[in-house]
Amino acid sequence: MDDQRRSCLCCAIVLVLTSLMCSSSFHSVNAQPVVYPIANVSTSWTINDPLRVFKASDFFWRPILFRRGLRSRFSLAFCCDFAYTACIVGVLIQKQTSLEKDQIADAPQLVWSANRNHPVKLNATLQLTQDGNLTLSDSDGTSVWSTYTGGGNYSVAGLNLTEDGNLVLFDRNNAMVWQSFHHPTDSLLVGQGLVLGQKLTSSTSASNWSQGLFSLAVVQSDSYYYQYLSAYVESHPPWSYFESAVHLYYYDVLNNVSLKFENESFNGLLIRAASSSSAQFIRLDPDGHLRAYEWDGSNWNVVTDLLTSDIGDCGYPMACGNYGICSSNGQCGCPDEATSNTFRQINSKLPNLGCSLVTPISCNNSQYQTFLELKNTSYFFSNSELTNRYYLNEQTELEDCKKSCLKNCSCKAVYDLRNISNKGCFLLSEAFSLINNEGRDENVTVFLKVQKSLTAQYPIPSQTNSPQKKSQVTIILGSSFGAFFGVFLVVASCIFLFKKKREFEDFDEFSVDQVPGMPTKFSYEELRAMTNNFNHKLGEGGFGLVFQGTLSDGTNVAVKRLNGFGQVKKSFLAEVETIGSIHHVNLVRLIGFCAEKSYRLLVYEYMFNGSLDKWIFQRHQELTLGWQSRRKIIMDIAKGLAYLHEDCRQKIFHLDIKPQNILLDEYCNAKISDFGLSKLIDKDQSQVVTTLRGTPGYLAPEWLNSIITEKVDVYSFGVVVLEMLCGRKNLDWSQPEEDMHLLSLFKRKAEEERLNDIVDKCNDEMQLHGAEVVEMMRVAVWCLQSDFSRRPSMSGVVKVLEGSVDVENNLDYNFTNPAIPRSIAAAGQQEHATGAATTLLFPSALSGPR
Template sequence: MRGSPINFPFTSNENVSYFTYIVKVENAIYFRYVVDYTGQVKLFIWAKGRVQWLNFWVGPAEDQICSVYGLCGAFGVCNRENLNHCQCLSGFEPASFTDWELNDWSGGCRRKKKLGCGSDQFALQTGMRLASNVSVATVAESAEGCRSACLKACSCTAYSYQHSKCSLWKGDLFNLQLLSDGSGDDIYIRLAELETLNNETTKKQQPTALINRGAIGGGGRKHWRVTISLTVTLAVMLSAATGAYIFWRCKTKIIGEGEESRGQELPMFDLGDIMAATNKFSESNKLGQGGFGSVYKGNLAGEQVAVKRLSLESAQGLEEFMNEVKLIAKLQHRNLVDLLGCCVEGEEKILVYEFMPNKSLDKFLFDQTLDPPLNWEKRFEIVMGIARGLQYLHQESRLKVIHRDLKTSNILLDGEMNPKISDFGLARILGGDQTQASTVRVVGTYGYMPPEYALEGRYSAKSDVFSFGVIALEIVSGKKMTSFQDAEDSMNLLGHAWKLWNEGKGLDLLDPLLGKRCQLYQVMRCINVGLLCVQANATDRPKMSSIVLMLSSSFSATLPVPKQPAFSYKDRHRELGSCPMGSEPSTTPISMVEAR
């Protein structure tokens, strides 16, 4: 290697092939030579007088990192100007989110939607150094002829037409690079038809620069020019500025203060298309309504979606909208609801989600007329799914996200009854090594908030753990925390569960609709874990990773013994006041955000 402080003499003959290496570093007592996961070769030395290893040499250099073969894996794009060198192509996501969060991109990306062969379309990516593993290179009369050749072969995943030369790729694409100097070529990536339609919707409303460079998350710099007539009134100027700001945030999907945008492009939908999809927000399409707006069922390009239209009167609508755009769009997990896009026109602020045909968990838990009731096997799977979703938010995602409004109405169920956490309007990000934060504006839902947040405004991952504990006990009992009645002892659901547990009658908490047709050790495990989660002291509550382990452990595993839960009695809720920190608590119930 040129410039390396090590020589590699190579010997090869009919009997043997080998190489040796000679280190040319003066004063080095020890040295080690490492090839890391990025493909870079690094030389570390321990010189006289030093107390740690010194990274003496790296090859290839940082500005040549994209030359490492397979750095970003299949369907990954290298951009040496980005802090994270690799992104996935539009329509793809990391094959392993955990590995990508550790900056190991070699596993590459996978498709979000499977190809349909003859019904597929192509998405244009410009400014690219093309993938090295081209399968076929031939002469074509036109770009359309090249496209047709790729479309006819179901194994063809991309094509490029340059100067009458048609290049086709089959299987995975490797070593794509986004070039910033304008010297790159065009390549057309094969995507499922619906995905391409969504991309086209996005392109119609983007400047040309965004069409060319924006499809790859966080790749290019986005320049906006806004011309506002000096005769426009101040109110219109403010409205336009707000709309442009939201539009920009949707496009760049900012993930936190001071952080570089690294997410994939979020489609912008036209208001006319949204109106047509929901039949002009007709009541017959309405799925639900909450404090911040209404949710409607819609059909966009043949796909069922859920359209959340924020209320024009909601004072907190803009803040909630921005939270959901910057959080949900960045987070991807099987137990989190997918955000498909957003729409901002005039005063309208709209979010488009994947459609969840079974609506929310509370409908299945608290409807006594449901026949048959939600069986235990499915309830336990839902508990596990919620736990895994929270574990991702708190510990596995690059962002440390605190939901702050976890409740059964914010757990949505897909067609197979898999749970997905939704509604991130009140969520907050904790940065770096930060473990907790505080606020003077306490908002949330009565009964699901821990004492340190309700009374002092302090929130952390343990706040969500408390809410999870309440939900777990609701799932076991089929009783709602905020409407549970125990006239004899004035206890709420937490106090009732604690009393039964201490008396050795934990199974009496089980929903009577289930009878005894369930894994009783799982029931007891859920009650035990639920009570551990709602302990008064936040430090006593387990982390979500420990909760997942406890719930999935074997019958013989011994769990910790819980302490008395917070807010066990109904009259203690009167202590909850919505007031600035440092002032006297109000005698009225806390300001709450009910199901949205």
């Protein structure tokens, strides 16, 4: 007991001394910097002196907290460019004995940052508030970053920079409330690890700390006891260039044990150490290499390049830049280098920067595009198990691949793998580095899309006016007129035959030429074979069933078979026309479709973790979604909707946002699915008149007058967010009558100031982060405003979730639930009586993987 009292007394003394030493700013450059590892609440630090305190090679830095560890020295510091126009708050690692003015401080290295994508300026302030929230505000007062730990059940007592470089907020019992190790940027320190849902993301360059092109994450496999360590490119979709198995035990899975960077090893990869006292860290560098760094007494040196031994120098996506070809000796060159007619090097002195097209590709002149064939040339991810799912069918003919690529402006190349491993053609939306396979027994070919030169497109006419030329002109005009007349006859005949065909068929054939983008057209027999005669059902809904299938290359897919006629036809067309032409990391990818006789089927990428509803509504499972995972999913949904509303060629209203239509992949990334009820709107339209569609409980009030905007999706998003935070359905018949409707319950608890009562009680992590959850509820309330004009745009929601914008004040908690048609209400009551799902699902409600 005496030891415990002495420990508490020591902590109190440290906090008191810290509060005396902390100041609201760095006033004098001549004063020695205060060295301390802990700060208490109600402390702030401001950059208000343009003179430097310490200088590193590329930046100035000002210490906030400082800790001497066993191997390293760590500083929480402001890091600024030399003009003090871009500053971030971050943790630095260094090996040194003292801090003195103008000292280089042994080349400090940034290993964690709070605001890498949102730098601040002079007079920005970092503050640990009275209620325990660590926030960063720019010079104009704009909130840039926050730990979202203020208020609630946290009782944050202070901020601590530990001996291993972990920035920690702790409570009065010295328990961790928040830690930087759970929010890695591009580096890992000794003792730090990665868990499912976390990732490292490289910086853009050595001098630009914003998020770059490459990421490293732990990815779930088909088994809960087997995961991948995957390095991939942050493209759409993400392409993996390195994978390594991670074997887990039952205890590890239940306790979410991380893949740790221990002394001299990471995931079984040995890291050579110069001595037992050498400082180390691992960083995912801007070029995609995962390197281990070590202090050798005078500088930071690379001691291990962790991925190169497996994938080689040419195995990195940007080894030779865009369009560059990497040879076995590590040399970089350009396609068609002998003639230089198509590509040229960006910088002849730096060939690794890549190549550019002599004539850029023009989407408006696709008829003048062709392909440059590169035999014995491969792409970096050809051996990746996780990216194999994006291969086309092995039965796809090469010419069909080329045609699909020419039809889609985003397609840059065709990768032909039909001659190895039973794989098919692959359409590439990015032109990363290629690999020269000369001398290897690999029969692979890459076809790069190129634009013919202007002279080839539009030949310059001769100025000669000879009789021979006139004769040629006459022949050309006559031929052209004849060709035009022939085409006219063919078109007229086709129209006549098409109308006749419609008289004898209930359904018209859906031609592949009508589909924008690159979804593949399958025959019904092909899909029946893929699904083993539709044997493995994943789920069902109002418009049909979903089955698991397998493409010929082993890729798992989800096949949705639609039943019915009129409404199903509209749903089918809406789905293919909408999702078939757009690509985003937070939208489920449509791989193909079938429109044969009366059959209507859609083929999607397989989503390993199924739909969101099973993770937040079902209680009989060992693995649940914690707070950080739910925050990430909320952000993913918001980004997907923002893309649909603002970044597409046409606005797209989804009109059926609900947990059943949010799917989770093996990365636990959320993707929006089921576009059967969606509506495409011209960019200049602000609203549209349409009939009632969607799912009761998620319908915005303005559906009553049938005039809607994209804000109906914002409202549905708000309902989904509340369901995720509370861990229950918006309409739950199992609850007492006064608690049956979540929005009514939420309003009552808000008036009583007891919102913590409705935070998901079945999840300990959600309870632990109660204050953050309650803060997120304010985002949901903003989206649920009865007046749609007061709801934010989805891009505005993304900014709030990123911490760059605050939620609007004076929110209205008088939510309006739109009236449910009597027939729908009766159906809902019948479902309740029979014990079926409490929410009526309109077109589908699928909980399994799909």
